[in-house]
Each structure stands twice: as structure tokens, then as C-alpha cells.
Amino acid sequence: MNKNQYRTLLLISALFAVVAITTLSARAWSQGAQKTSDQDTVKITADLVQLDIVVTDRKGKSVRGLTREDFELYDNNKLQHISHFSLEETRGRQLIGSSDEFASLPKAITAGEVKRVIAFVVDTLHMKPESVYRSQKMLEDFIDTKMAPGDLVLILPPAGGSGLFQQFTSDQRVLRNAAGRLRPFIFSNDTAPHRSLSTGPGAAAGGMGGPRGRMGGFPGQSRGGVFGRPDPLEEADVRNTLSTLNNLIDAMKKLPGRKLGVFVSEGFRLFQTQTTFDLSETIAKATRASVVFYSIDPRGLDPLGLSAADSADDIGDDLGSFLDNRRDDFRESQDSLNTLALDTGGRFYRNSNDVKAGLNNLLEENSSYYLLGFQPEAGKWDGKFHKVKVAVKGRPDLVVSARKGYEARDEKPKGKPISDPKLAEMIEAINSPLIRRDIDLQLTPFYLDTEKREPYMVTLLHIDASRLKFNSQDGRYKDKLEVSGFVIDSRGKAVDSFSNTLDLNLLPKTYEEALTRGLLSTRTLGVRPGIYQLRMFVREESSGRIGTANNLVDIPDMKSDRLSLSSIFTDTRLTDNPEAAGSGGTLSQRRFKRGSQFAYQLAIYNAKAEGADKKTELEIRTRVLRAGKAVYSGQRRPVQILEGSQVPSRILTGGVLQLGAMPPDDYTLEVTVFDRSRKKDSRAVARQEIDFSVE
Structure with a gap:
């Protein structure tokens, strides 16, 4: 065992002791x-109406450089004085590199650092399996290549999911888990996928879909539910989706920044479920909270004709009626998506097999926006709905996207307030997505x-x-x-x-x-x-x-067959010049002086070994990322197995990172281990990371 190996082994052993006590720790905080x-925030009175305005050219590109004097704002057709004006930049990023290289962003942000609040509602209650998988790929691409510093993001399926992952966060690890857990909820060939209690021909087993290509519905219900009642299961699912949107709006209302809701769905039938008024209430709630919804239909182009999945029982005796019903279903499902988007100031993206393109256009359109505020005349906070119109003077070539109006009323607080103000403050702070x-x-x-x-x-x-x-x-x-x-x-x-x-x-x-x-x-x-x-x-x-x-x-499950890693441990004491790193180079702080170096160590679990000598084929690669972009990418090299390892179940390894001329900033050290013995096995790669700072 050479000197460096001995030092590294001593460090890993020391880590077990240092974490068992509570003590003073070094920190350089100049x-x-x-x-x-x-x-510190600007206090705005309840009578100030604020509007997020997106201005694009005819090609959908965001338009910057406009001033307060360029806008005209009307409240119920009466010109208003714009008392508040600002241009907000929210342009994302595009990761440059191979598709397997993820970009690590800050995992926690404050209210002052928020740029965009984006909530993806993936309506698995009204999506075919192929649409769910397509949406999943779209979200993974967003997290890895489009998400930017200052983004606060949520992925929410109305059909339910894991509680930990249903939260607003800037932590990409939470979001990747949320996207990876999306699952199809229904298996139906309906033009407007939905669950139904109908027992008519073509109903899926277990009530997991209505008659294919027909309006479906509860027995005894005529078309539209006018002379009968809606199908209870279909109606319950629509109300569940709308309730999810309402709860989301309540949560977004308290958050700063541009608030975007991205509703990914194949749509639902409002007329058949008698929920048109409920959608109107959701839209009104969104306008009061300044939440703009964009709808994305992930199904792509739908020819609305016969398909190989249509059976004779589905079609029945009247082919014309079958196709007419299919088209009616499609139009009704599209209406729900279109209404939600347009009435809150967003857009509806449809008829494209490239669902990522719709999201990219959405992000480009919202790469900048104008925040306009005005105060209605005294006594005009009357509880009624006010129509709002915004235009750019003398520029008919520009497209202005804004919500259509607002309700001049304050939301009443829900629930009984907590009597202890300190307890209420703690609960609000510790549950907030913003630190x-x-x-x-x-x-x-x-x-x-x-x-x-x-x-x-x-x-x-x-x-x-x-x-x-x-x-x-x-x-x-x-x-x-x-x-x-x-x-x-x-x-x-x-x-x-x-x-x-x-x-x-x-x-x-x-x-x-x-x-x-x-x-x-x-x-x-x-x-x-x-x-x-x-x-x-x-x-x-x-x-x-x-x-x-x-x-x-x-x-990870350290006893399983999956390749996994321990946490990464850092220290400066075992480098050639530990004093150069400064007093902040401890395990808890990881603040190092520019030009210094630090050691890092970790354990590799469950490597695959072959032969009596338990030979492994492990390789390791390190990268350093800054604001999501790689500033250093090391080459893959064989893993150096240190003394004290238990090959192949527990292998100790590590290295030394030279900081060189890295400018002062926050960074992420990423360590990736590859097991070549597993070849293309999905368990052949494990990745771990840890944050550090240069000062």
C-alpha cells in the first residue's frame, strides 16, 4: 500500500468518528x-392588479425592449394608468454535451432567486399509455437540458403518486423520481380516454374505459347527460382532475415569479360530465392567482378514422354514427384543453407527434415577460369579473398573450388559523419549497x-x-x-x-x-x-x-445486485498542502480557497467480479459542474482499489481534485462509476455528487 492509499484509508476511517459528535466546525465567511x-419583499396592496404579459412576434419568438409607454391596458374597456412595469428574464439553458450527461443545478433557492414557477400536471386519468410514456420522455428532457437556475418545478399526476415527490422543488433528483414514477392509469382506445361504469359493448374489463368511439355514459343516460345523470366514474375523474388544478393554484398563489401551469392531457368531456361550470371556476381561480396555463395534447395527430383496434362490436350497425361520435368526442376533449389555456392567457399545443417541440415553444415564448400593474378606481373592487385587454401601440404585428380578466375580490383564508404565531411561522417555513x-x-x-x-x-x-x-x-x-x-x-x-x-x-x-x-x-x-x-x-x-x-x-440497497455508491466524503487534511484550502474546507462546509485541492472518497457496492481472483472491470469518471454546465470533465480511468476493501461487495476508492484557477462560485463534484463487466445492463452505471464552493 503506497502513501496516498494509506492516507485515504485513514481519512475514511476518521469520517466514522467525526460524524458522531456535536462540536464547533470551521467556516470561512468573509x-x-x-x-x-x-x-425583504415589496408589499403590494390587495387593490393592485398585476398581469403577466407575454409578447411574441408572428414566429412565436419573445419580444424584448418594450417600455411602459408602448402598452395600453384596458379594464372593462376603460384605459388604465400602468403604475407598475418591469421586464422579467427567464431564459432557460441548453445543455451542450452527450445525452447521458446530466446538468446539476442548485438544489434549494430563496424567494429572491426564483425566476420561473412551473407546474406540470400530467393527467394520467385521461391519457392512453403511449401518451404517458411520451410525456415522461418530455419531462426527462426538460429536467436534464431545459431546466435553469431559479426554476421551481412540480410534477403532479391527478391519479395520485408518492407524497415526497409531489412538491415544488429546484432539486432535479426529486423531479427525476417524480417523472420516473408516472404510470398509465387507464387502458382504453377511446378518442377521449376515460374510465366508465358503462356496461355497454366494448367497455373495458373492470370499468377501465368506455365503449370505443362512443359517447359512453351511465346506463339510462342519453347523449350529453341532459335527460339522465353523468356516468359516476367518469364524472368523478373529471372532478378529481379539476380539484387537483384548484389545489395547485392555491399553492402557486403564494409563490413569486412567473407562474406557469403545464396541463398535459388528452382532454376530458365537460358536457358529458356536466362540469363546464366547474372548469369556469378553476379558470377564475387561476386568474386571481396570476397562474397561466398551457395545455399540451401528447397524443399527436389523430386521423379520427377506423383503426386496427376497432372491432365489429365497437362499430355496430352504423359506421357513420360511430365516426360522428368519435369526432364529437375529440372536439369536446379538445375544447376543455383549449378553454383552460386561452382563458388564463396561455396557449394550446396540439396535433404534433413531437411533444417536446410544444414544450420548447412554450419555454421560448416565456423566456421573457412583462409585469404590468394598475390600481382600479376607488370602489371598483366590487367582487365582479372585469375584462382586461392589453395591446402594444402601433404594433399589429405583435401577439400579446394575457389573461382575459380578473375577479375583483379577495380570497378568504381556508381552515382555522394556528393560535401560536411562532408555531405557525415554523410550520410555514419548514414546509415551504423556498429556503x-x-x-x-x-x-x-x-x-x-x-x-x-x-x-x-x-x-x-x-x-x-x-x-x-x-x-x-x-x-x-x-x-x-x-x-x-x-x-x-x-x-x-x-x-x-x-x-x-x-x-x-x-x-x-x-x-x-x-x-x-x-x-x-x-x-x-x-x-x-x-x-x-x-x-x-x-x-x-x-x-x-x-x-x-x-x-x-x-x-441504495447495499445487499442487492445493483451497482451503487456511498456518499462522497471530502477533506483537505490529507492533501500535500492542507493549509492552502483555508479554514472552511471541512466536511460540513466544503468551502475551499482558490488554487487549493481536496481529497474525495467513497465506497462502491456490488461490483461484478469474475474468476477466483475476483477481478473487477470498474472505471471512474469525475466532472465539475457550475450552474449546470461542466467546467471540467475527466477521462474514464480504472478504479483504484484501496486497502480495507471487501472485493467485490465493498470497494473503497477516491482521488484528489485540483481547483486550480476556478473562479469563486458554487460547484458540484460528480463521480460516475461504470462496471464494464455488466456490459449494457442498466445496473452498470452509478452516479453520486456533492456540492462545494471556491472562495
Whole structure:
């Protein structure tokens, strides 16, 4: 074993000891005292009406450079004074590189960093299986190549899904899991796919679809449900979809930035289910919350003729009526998608087999938008619907997209308010998709395995003490912090929670050290394989300042046959010049001086070995990413197996990263391991990453 291998082995062994205590930790925070809270927001009165305006040319390209004086805004045909005006840029990115290279973006953002809020509602209740899979590919492409820093995104199926993944987030790992869990809910050949209790000819087994090409419906119901009642199952599914949209709008109402809803569906039948009024209510709610919906029909071109899947029982005795009903179904399903989009200021993308193109056009159209605000005359906040019209003076060649109006009323709060304001503040902050940095926190979960190959997780919470208001008393520096946290599994259930108070009573030397190096709190938890999210909340008692943090950890089944990796551990102590990295180069902070270096280590589980000598064919590649783009891409090289490894089940490896002339910024170290022995097996690649900063 050479010197470097020995150093690396010592470091991995030391990591097991360092995470078991709570102590002061190093932190270099040169600008901490100069930063201000990013929670400062502009207060807008309830009587200010704000409109998101998208202006495009005839080719659908976003138009920039317009001024306040270029716009005319009418409220119920009366010209209004535009009191608020701004141009917001939300242009995304295009990843350059091979399709297997993902771009890592910041995993948590504050309210001031939000650029776009995008909610994808994938209506699996009204989609054929092939449309679900097509939508899944569209979402994966968006996450990996179109999502940009400042995006807050949600993927939501009305048919239900895993609680952990149904949340707004900037964490691509959460979104990839949400997209990967989309599943077809119905298996029907209907032009407007839906579930039905109808027992007529052609109904799918188990009520999972209505008669093919017919209007379907509940027995005894005539066309349109006018002389009878709608099919209960079809009506319930439509109302469930609309309820999902309503709940989504309520959640988006509180969020900043351009708020886009992307409704991916083959549409639903409003007339047949008597839900036209319900859709109107959803649209009114969206306009009040400034949520713009775009509809995407993923089915592509539909010839609406006979297909090989149509049987004689489906067609019946009258081919003409069969085809007429099919066309009526199609038009009615398209109407629901078109109405939702146009009446909220969006567009409806249809009749294209390239569903990604529709999303790309949507993103291009919204790469910039104008925010216009006006105050109605006194007494005009009358609870009625007001029609709004926006135009660009003297530019008939430009297309202005905006919602058609607003209801001049305030939403009444739902539910009983929490009587304890501090408890209410904590619940709101820790459940928010946006983090608070009044107190700066850095939360890092790590996992390894025990001697029995059982996984356990250690969380490191670093608290920046430079923003705390210590009280000097009797030669000591005192402060009190409330610390609360939750660990949530993939079902959305809390598997661990805690709340305690940190009473700080520091000597002058310790106080000075804490200001520059910060505070560290740790917690160890035995867990099962699975995906977990950690959420942390810290509040200073004296000032009321708040800090929140969240992070995701995917703990693999270390006893399975799937290639997997432990967390990545970093340190500077075992490099040639550890002092050059500065005081912030600890495991919990990972803030390194420019031009320095740090070591990284990890364990590889379940490699495939051949022969009596247990020879493996593992290769490793490292990349460094900045704002989603690779700034360094290493070559694939054979994995160096360090002493202490248990080949092939547990292999220790690592390396040293030279920071060189990297400019100060936040980065991501990505390590990918390839098992060549598995060839094209999907289990042949494992990827892990960790954030760090250069200062």
C-alpha cells in the first residue's frame, strides 16, 4: 500500500468518528456581515392588479425592449394608468454535451432567486399509455437540458403518486423520481380516454374505459347527460382532475415569479360530465392567482378514422354514427384543453407527434415577460369579473398573450388559523419549497454501511454564527437557538423528527472562533434503503431570525445486485498542502480557497467480479459542474482499489481534485462509476455528487 492509499484509508476511517459528535466546525465567511436578508419583499396592496404579459412576434419568438409607454391596458374597456412595469428574464439553458450527461443545478433557492414557477400536471386519468410514456420522455428532457437556475418545478399526476415527490422543488433528483414514477392509469382506445361504469359493448374489463368511439355514459343516460345523470366514474375523474388544478393554484398563489401551469392531457368531456361550470371556476381561480396555463395534447395527430383496434362490436350497425361520435368526442376533449389555456392567457399545443417541440415553444415564448400593474378606481373592487385587454401601440404585428380578466375580490383564508404565531411561522417555513437565509444553514446528509452491511445516515447541519445577535454578559457571549428537523420518506411520512434548544454560553475565544468558523450539529439515524428528504429549521430567540434548509438522500440497497455508491466524503487534511484550502474546507462546509485541492472518497457496492481472483472491470469518471454546465470533465480511468476493501461487495476508492484557477462560485463534484463487466445492463452505471464552493 503506497502513501496516498494509506492516507485515504485513514481519512475514511476518521469520517466514522467525526460524524458522531456535536462540536464547533470551521467556516470561512468573509462576506457574512455584509449580506442582507433575501426575505425583504415589496408589499403590494390587495387593490393592485398585476398581469403577466407575454409578447411574441408572428414566429412565436419573445419580444424584448418594450417600455411602459408602448402598452395600453384596458379594464372593462376603460384605459388604465400602468403604475407598475418591469421586464422579467427567464431564459432557460441548453445543455451542450452527450445525452447521458446530466446538468446539476442548485438544489434549494430563496424567494429572491426564483425566476420561473412551473407546474406540470400530467393527467394520467385521461391519457392512453403511449401518451404517458411520451410525456415522461418530455419531462426527462426538460429536467436534464431545459431546466435553469431559479426554476421551481412540480410534477403532479391527478391519479395520485408518492407524497415526497409531489412538491415544488429546484432539486432535479426529486423531479427525476417524480417523472420516473408516472404510470398509465387507464387502458382504453377511446378518442377521449376515460374510465366508465358503462356496461355497454366494448367497455373495458373492470370499468377501465368506455365503449370505443362512443359517447359512453351511465346506463339510462342519453347523449350529453341532459335527460339522465353523468356516468359516476367518469364524472368523478373529471372532478378529481379539476380539484387537483384548484389545489395547485392555491399553492402557486403564494409563490413569486412567473407562474406557469403545464396541463398535459388528452382532454376530458365537460358536457358529458356536466362540469363546464366547474372548469369556469378553476379558470377564475387561476386568474386571481396570476397562474397561466398551457395545455399540451401528447397524443399527436389523430386521423379520427377506423383503426386496427376497432372491432365489429365497437362499430355496430352504423359506421357513420360511430365516426360522428368519435369526432364529437375529440372536439369536446379538445375544447376543455383549449378553454383552460386561452382563458388564463396561455396557449394550446396540439396535433404534433413531437411533444417536446410544444414544450420548447412554450419555454421560448416565456423566456421573457412583462409585469404590468394598475390600481382600479376607488370602489371598483366590487367582487365582479372585469375584462382586461392589453395591446402594444402601433404594433399589429405583435401577439400579446394575457389573461382575459380578473375577479375583483379577495380570497378568504381556508381552515382555522394556528393560535401560536411562532408555531405557525415554523410550520410555514419548514414546509415551504423556498429556503430562508436570515440565518445561513448548510445541510448535508451522508450515508455509509455498518459491519453488517446495514445502512445508516448522518446529517451535518452547519450554522453560520456571523448573523446571530449574541448578548455579551459577564464576560461571555450568550444566545439561544431553536432547532427543529424532520426526515421524510418517499411516501411523505416522517420517520424521524426532533426539536431542541441550543443554549450558547461562549468564552471570548470560542465566540471569535464561532463567528468565523460557524457551529455544527449532527444527528445519526439507522434507516432502510430508500429515498429520504431532510428538512431543518433554526430560529434565533432574541431576533426572530430564521434559517431553513432541505436536502435529499437516496440510500441504495447495499445487499442487492445493483451497482451503487456511498456518499462522497471530502477533506483537505490529507492533501500535500492542507493549509492552502483555508479554514472552511471541512466536511460540513466544503468551502475551499482558490488554487487549493481536496481529497474525495467513497465506497462502491456490488461490483461484478469474475474468476477466483475476483477481478473487477470498474472505471471512474469525475466532472465539475457550475450552474449546470461542466467546467471540467475527466477521462474514464480504472478504479483504484484501496486497502480495507471487501472485493467485490465493498470497494473503497477516491482521488484528489485540483481547483486550480476556478473562479469563486458554487460547484458540484460528480463521480460516475461504470462496471464494464455488466456490459449494457442498466445496473452498470452509478452516479453520486456533492456540492462545494471556491472562495
